[in-house]
Each structure stands twice: as structure tokens, then as C-alpha cells.
Amino acid sequence: MSDRRSEDSSGDEPSSSSIPDEVWEQFIRDSERDIRKSAPKEPSARAREVAQRLKREKGEPEGWRTGPAWQETNGRAARRRKAWALIGVPLAIAVAVVAMRPSLIPGDPFGSSSGTDRATSPLPAETAAPTAPPSAVAAGTPTLAHPFAGSPALRWADGAAGIVLPKATALGPIPKDRVELALQQTKKLLVEANLDPEVVVGAHPDAALSVLDPKQPGLLDELNTALRSPSKTHDPLSLFSRFDPEHLKLAGKVIKIRGRITFAKGKFEGVAVHADYTFVYPLVRNDGSTEVARTIVRRVIDTELPDPTHYQVTPGKLTLVSYNEDAGNSACDINDGYFHPQFSSQAPTGSASPTGPAVDPYDRSRALGKGQEGCGSVSRT
Structure with missing residues (x-):
């Protein structure tokens, strides 16, 4: 602002309501300093009084720094900051949790569980005899880190x-x-x-x-x-x-x-x-x-x-x-008091070859031993 005084239209001496130069210049310096230091704040009562007097004398429209338009804008900004705070904090927490546990996102969007035990919910406790074997599951090779993959x-x-x-x-x-x-x-x-x-x-x-x-x-x-x-x-x-x-x-x-x-x-x-x-x-x-x-x-x-x-x-x-x-999945005809699992990389152990149809060892719906005579084989492990 270059016009720091208010004069009447006749060009006579300043009216009794004019503000001294030094007061006005001090006000401008203080205002500019405050603006630089922080976000806009509601002006003091003295500042509002001075601004109102200036507007009345120069005919400035409301809304410059102190008017209702500025106050409304500042209110909307505050509400936006508050809303973003309410949304941003939970969002930041969620992002951090997912970063540590990506398996929590449905569908494995990052492909992180490929070749491993996929995150699955545990079955409820069995309360009655099953009527069918467990459903087929996604193929997987058991490893030391994921020993039940594919099971x-x-x-x-x-x-x-x-x-x-x-x-x-x-x-x-x-x-x-x-x-x-x-x-x-x-x-x-x-x-x-x-x-x-x-x-x-x-x-x-x-x-x-x-x-x-x-x-x-x-x-x-x-x-x-x-x-x-x-x-x-x-x-x-x-x-x-x-x-x-x-x-x-x-x-x-x-x-x-x-x-x-x-x-x-x-x-x-x-x-x-x-x-x-x-x-x-x-x-x-x-x-x-x-x-x-x-x-x-x-x-x-x-x-x-x-x-x-x-x-x-x-x-x-x-x-x-x-x-x-x-x-x-235990070798036949070895009577040393131990089970002997068969590893795919090794030749079968035991003296007897599997006979009869393969049975599903996970099938809890069949009677114990039914469908497997002598040294049998299994359909999955």
C-alpha cells in the first residue's frame, strides 16, 4: 500500500479522524512481521478498529485481512486442517500396519505369499464326525519356513x-x-x-x-x-x-x-x-x-x-x-518303534511295496483303516 493517509475529497487538511503517519507505518510493519512469522491469525480488537476506520475513509471493500470474508476463509481452512487430522492419523497407522503385515490385504495384491503358507483363518473346532475329506488346497511345497504349505x-x-x-x-x-x-x-x-x-x-x-x-x-x-x-x-x-x-x-x-x-x-x-x-x-x-x-x-x-x-x-x-x-506316509514293514516318512528325493524304504488304492490320510470321514489293506499308499501328504 503506497497511500498511507486518508484525505477528504476537497484536498483540505486531514480530518480529525485521520491516523498519524507514524502510527500507520508502525501498524504496517507489525502486520507484515506477524504475517511472515505465522499463519493468519484473527486480528486484535485494536487492529480491527483501525481497519474499519480505514475502510470507512477510503471506501475499501470488506474482506481485506479483517473483514467477514477473511474470517470465513480462515474458518474453512481450520475445518479442513481438522478434518485432515482426523483422517490422516488413522490412515498413517493403517499404512504402517500394512507395511509390516502385507498379508492383511485381501487377495495378496503384492504377490508376497507366492510359494509360502498363505494367511488363512483357522477352522472352527470339530464338533461332529466329518462327512467328507477336506477340500483340495492350493499346491505348495513344504519348507522349513512353511512346513504346512500345500496341506x-x-x-x-x-x-x-x-x-x-x-x-x-x-x-x-x-x-x-x-x-x-x-x-x-x-x-x-x-x-x-x-x-x-x-x-x-x-x-x-x-x-x-x-x-x-x-x-x-x-x-x-x-x-x-x-x-x-x-x-x-x-x-x-x-x-x-x-x-x-x-x-x-x-x-x-x-x-x-x-x-x-x-x-x-x-x-x-x-x-x-x-x-x-x-x-x-x-x-x-x-x-x-x-x-x-x-x-x-x-x-x-x-x-x-x-x-x-x-x-x-x-x-x-x-x-x-x-x-x-x-x-x-510311513515306510511299511519296519518294526523298530519309529515312523519313517518318505522323502521325495529318496528311494522308498521298507521291504514291502504299496498295494491297493491310495487313501487320503486327511480324510477323517472314513472309518479308521478302511480302504487300506496291508502296506497302502496315500493320495497326498
């Missing part, structure tokens, strides 16, 4: 979390707490016999044996004989999952599991428990190879916690009524 077990539960006990209820005169004890002891037997990492690589299953009744005729003697001197007639694999530690180890720390457990009143005035579970073991050789093979073991066991007031039993210990197993 239906990818969506199965990890380890003991897959043994979901039903809610215990009283069975007539049998109280709820005895039902709960029978369920917990059966779960312990399953976990210690099939999921303990030391037992899986050959250790003696002391914890599993501890839940069984020592008064059950011949049971513990038979199992200990099988563990000590395995043979075709005394096979520890009928109850315990074991692999030869000289040649094999688990590929990672996860064993996948799926199945169900139920209870009812038993034959011995106690609680009968029925368990049907499939375990999937990823394994790698100890020779430095990174090739992963999977062995699938299905077990069906029946236990009972008899009434100690009617039978000569050890209170709190399980009677093992029956136990059966079916293994997929």
Missing part, C-alpha cells in the same frame, strides 16, 4: 490347543468333577503321547504312562515291552508317535491337530471318553537337507475312569479300553 492342516489347530474339551456335566449319579477329571486325564494322555517334542523324537513317554492305571492287568507291562523292544507284535506306535532321532527331527515347533472328544456313561460305572484325532508331523533329515516331509497319524482311543467304589482300580487313573492308529 489341509495349514488351517488346523496348533498342538494341544486343538484338543478342545466339551463342557463337563454330571452323568446321573456321576458328579461333574469326575467327568472333568476323565476328560482332563484323556487329554493329558493324548498330549504326552503325541505332542511332547521329546517323546516325538524318541524319549520315553513317562508322563503319558503316568495317567494309566497300573492295576489294569498287563497294560503297562505290554507298553513298556513295546517301547524297550519294539517288534511287529509289540509296536509302541499303536499309542505313541515317535521318530528316529538319529535320522530325523521336527521341522519347526508346530504339530498340527484336528479331531474331537466326547464322553458318556461307561461300562464300569464310570466316565467313558472317546477321542478321535489326526496329527500332522513335518520332519526334516539330520543330514543337513532342508527337504521337508509330512507324516499324518490318526488315533482313536477309548478310556474310562471307573468307579473306585465298585472296582479295584487306582483312583484318578484311566483304564485304556481300546486304541488304534493309522499312519500316512
Whole structure:
């Protein structure tokens, strides 16, 4: 602005309402300094008064710095800044999360999961017998980083979390707490016999044996004989999952599991428990190879916690009524007390060749052992 004074139209001396030069120049300097230092701020009451007097004298339109138009513009800018703040902060958080976990975006837009276990939601717990085998899954080669790639077990539960006990209820005169004890002891037997990492690589299953009744005729003697001197007639694999530690180890720390457990009143005035579970073991050789093979073991066991007031039993210990197993991808006719998975890069081991049609070891809808006679083969691992 070059015109710093206000004069009337006649060119006479300044009117009584004129502003002295030094006041006006100080005002201009202060205003320009404030503008340079920060975003526009609402002028002080003194500044508004001076500006209004200038406009009245020079006829300037409203809206220059102090008028309603500037205030409205400043208000809209503030609202825009506030809106962007509300949107920008959550957006920045979302971008950071996706950067760390790109698999959270549906459809894998970056192709980051190619050749790996794709992020999938776990299956709900099994509550009834399946009526069909698991659907086919995308092909994949198991690796040390992704040992369940290409397997239906990818969506199965990890380890003991897959043994979901039903809610215990009283069975007539049998109280709820005895039902709960029978369920917990059966779960312990399953976990210690099939999921303990030391037992899986050959250790003696002391914890599993501890839940069984020592008064059950011949049971513990038979199992200990099988563990000590395995043979075709005394096979520890009928109850315990074991692999030869000289040649094999688990590929990672996860064993996948799926199945169900139920209870009812038993034959011995106690609680009968029925368990049907499939375990999937990823394994790698100890020779430095990174090739992963999977062995699938299905077990069906029946236990009972008899009434100690009617039978000569050890209170709190399980009677093992029956136990059966079916293994997929394990060499035939090797009776050394270990499962022997077949690796695709190696020639088959064992003395017997597979016979009969291939069966799906993941098919939990078929009866145990049905469709596989003698040394059978599997359709997938």
C-alpha cells in the first residue's frame, strides 16, 4: 500500500479522524512481521478498529485481512486442517500396519505369499464326525519356513490347543468333577503321547504312562515291552508317535491337530471318553537337507475312569479300553518303534511295496483303516 493517509475529497487538511503517519507505518510493519512469522491469525480488537476506520475513509471493500470474508476463509481452512487430522492419523497407522503385515490385504495384491503358507483363518473346532475329506488346497511345497504349505492342516489347530474339551456335566449319579477329571486325564494322555517334542523324537513317554492305571492287568507291562523292544507284535506306535532321532527331527515347533472328544456313561460305572484325532508331523533329515516331509497319524482311543467304589482300580487313573492308529506316509514293514516318512528325493524304504488304492490320510470321514489293506499308499501328504 503506497497511500498511507486518508484525505477528504476537497484536498483540505486531514480530518480529525485521520491516523498519524507514524502510527500507520508502525501498524504496517507489525502486520507484515506477524504475517511472515505465522499463519493468519484473527486480528486484535485494536487492529480491527483501525481497519474499519480505514475502510470507512477510503471506501475499501470488506474482506481485506479483517473483514467477514477473511474470517470465513480462515474458518474453512481450520475445518479442513481438522478434518485432515482426523483422517490422516488413522490412515498413517493403517499404512504402517500394512507395511509390516502385507498379508492383511485381501487377495495378496503384492504377490508376497507366492510359494509360502498363505494367511488363512483357522477352522472352527470339530464338533461332529466329518462327512467328507477336506477340500483340495492350493499346491505348495513344504519348507522349513512353511512346513504346512500345500496341506489341509495349514488351517488346523496348533498342538494341544486343538484338543478342545466339551463342557463337563454330571452323568446321573456321576458328579461333574469326575467327568472333568476323565476328560482332563484323556487329554493329558493324548498330549504326552503325541505332542511332547521329546517323546516325538524318541524319549520315553513317562508322563503319558503316568495317567494309566497300573492295576489294569498287563497294560503297562505290554507298553513298556513295546517301547524297550519294539517288534511287529509289540509296536509302541499303536499309542505313541515317535521318530528316529538319529535320522530325523521336527521341522519347526508346530504339530498340527484336528479331531474331537466326547464322553458318556461307561461300562464300569464310570466316565467313558472317546477321542478321535489326526496329527500332522513335518520332519526334516539330520543330514543337513532342508527337504521337508509330512507324516499324518490318526488315533482313536477309548478310556474310562471307573468307579473306585465298585472296582479295584487306582483312583484318578484311566483304564485304556481300546486304541488304534493309522499312519500316512510311513515306510511299511519296519518294526523298530519309529515312523519313517518318505522323502521325495529318496528311494522308498521298507521291504514291502504299496498295494491297493491310495487313501487320503486327511480324510477323517472314513472309518479308521478302511480302504487300506496291508502296506497302502496315500493320495497326498
